[in-house]
Amino acid sequence: MKLxxxxxxxxxxxxxxxxxxxxxxxxxxxxxxxxxxxxxxxCDPDILLNDEKELDKFKNTIKNHNLEISALSCHxxxxxxxxxxxxxxxxxxxxxxxxxxxxxxxxVNTFSGCPGGSPExxxxxxxxxxxxxxxxxxxxYQWNExxxxxxxxxxxxxxxxxxxxxxxxxxxxxxxYNTSTLLKLRAAVGxxxxxxxxxxxxxxxxxxxxxxxxxxxxxxAIFHFHAKDTKIDKYNTAVNGVLDTGHYxxxxxxxxVFRAVGYGNGEEYWKAIISxxxxxxxxHALSIEHEDSxxxxxxxxxxxxxxxxxxxxxxxxxxxxxx
Numbered sequence: 001m002k003l004x005x006x007x008x009x010x011x012x013x014x015x016x017x018x019x020x021x022x023x024x025x026x027x028x029x030x031x032x033x034x035x036x037x038x039x040x041x042x043c044d045p046d047i048l049l050n051d052e053k054e055l056d057k058f059k060n061t062i063k064n065h066n067l068e069i070s071a072l073s074c075h076x077x078x079x080x081x082x083x084x085x086x087x088x089x090x091x092x093x094x095x096x097x098x099x100x101x102x103x104x105x106x107x108v109n110t111f112s113g114c115p116g117g118s119p120e121x122x123x124x125x126x127x128x129x130x131x132x133x134x135x136x137x138x139x140x141y142q143w144n145e146x147x148x149x150x151x152x153x154x155x156x157x158x159x160x161x162x163x164x165x166x167x168x169x170x171x172x173x174x175x176x177y178n179t180s181t182l183l184k185l186r187a188a189v190g191x192x193x194x195x196x197x198x199x200x201x202x203x204x205x206x207x208x209x210x211x212x213x214x215x216x217x218x219x220x221a222i223f224h225f226h227a228k229d230t231k232i233d234k235y236n237t238a239v240n241g242v243l244d245t246g247h248y249x250x251x252x253x254x255x256x257v258f259r260a261v262g263y264g265n266g267e268e269y270w271k272a273i274i275s276x277x278x279x280x281x282x283x284h285a286l287s288i289e290h291e292d293s294x295x296x297x298x299x300x301x302x303x304x305x306x307x308x309x310x311x312x313x314x315x316x317x318x319x320x321x322x323x
Contacts, residue, residue: 004029004285011041019065029070035092036076045095070285071107081116101161112176167196167223198226217280229264260300262307
């Protein structure tokens, strides 16, 4: 496994300075945002797809700091019910695929997306219950008329350009938000659909990341990993449950908040996750994503790097000489 970072946290730095900082702190891989919600601070496909000199400069900047790209990230809602919004996200994803081809990268991270509840809707509709029956009709429309056809078409396009792994972040608010919904889309579309596994979104839903890793690992469906933590506030959760729509900055009253790795759960918890990843055959990056509202981006990143260095398994397992 390799220690990585999602570079959006250092978006106020140039790519060269960000890579210098990360490399000097022992980071081995970078996950680069190139459109959609992550933005283009370090990677603008409109430039890199049309200027070979800039593309070479981009590649050399990363190489000169002894870093590798773990994935390109272009999170968005490509099936948004407003066509203009969906088309913009889809355009960004298409450009990410074409750039990945030029860079020799096979993994693109994104979201599954979430359509409206009917052709007339103007806002996404995330269904969280099965009754009344209206919700089951919404799910049938979303999956069978919008989501599955979209991803079948996008996967076919991506395979023509050397991208064979869409790493979907299981994120509430989108159709793929837990283990079963990821496997449902994978079964309908193909093995090119897998997870950008982010424990933070599973923890607050009440899931055990290790159990999810084991289930997805059996299917070979873990393509990338986000190292991010969540702290559950047991008092607020006891009163209001975990479906919290309060602002992330209102930490005192929220049921849960995102934290830097180690500040939501301790070493034993994260060592179990790392070990489960090893058993699942995952040997790629653990990419730190900083979204901790209680500390600055740089401090949260440094603390996460320090924490993960002590729990990450870097080397191949070797032979069991004692067995």
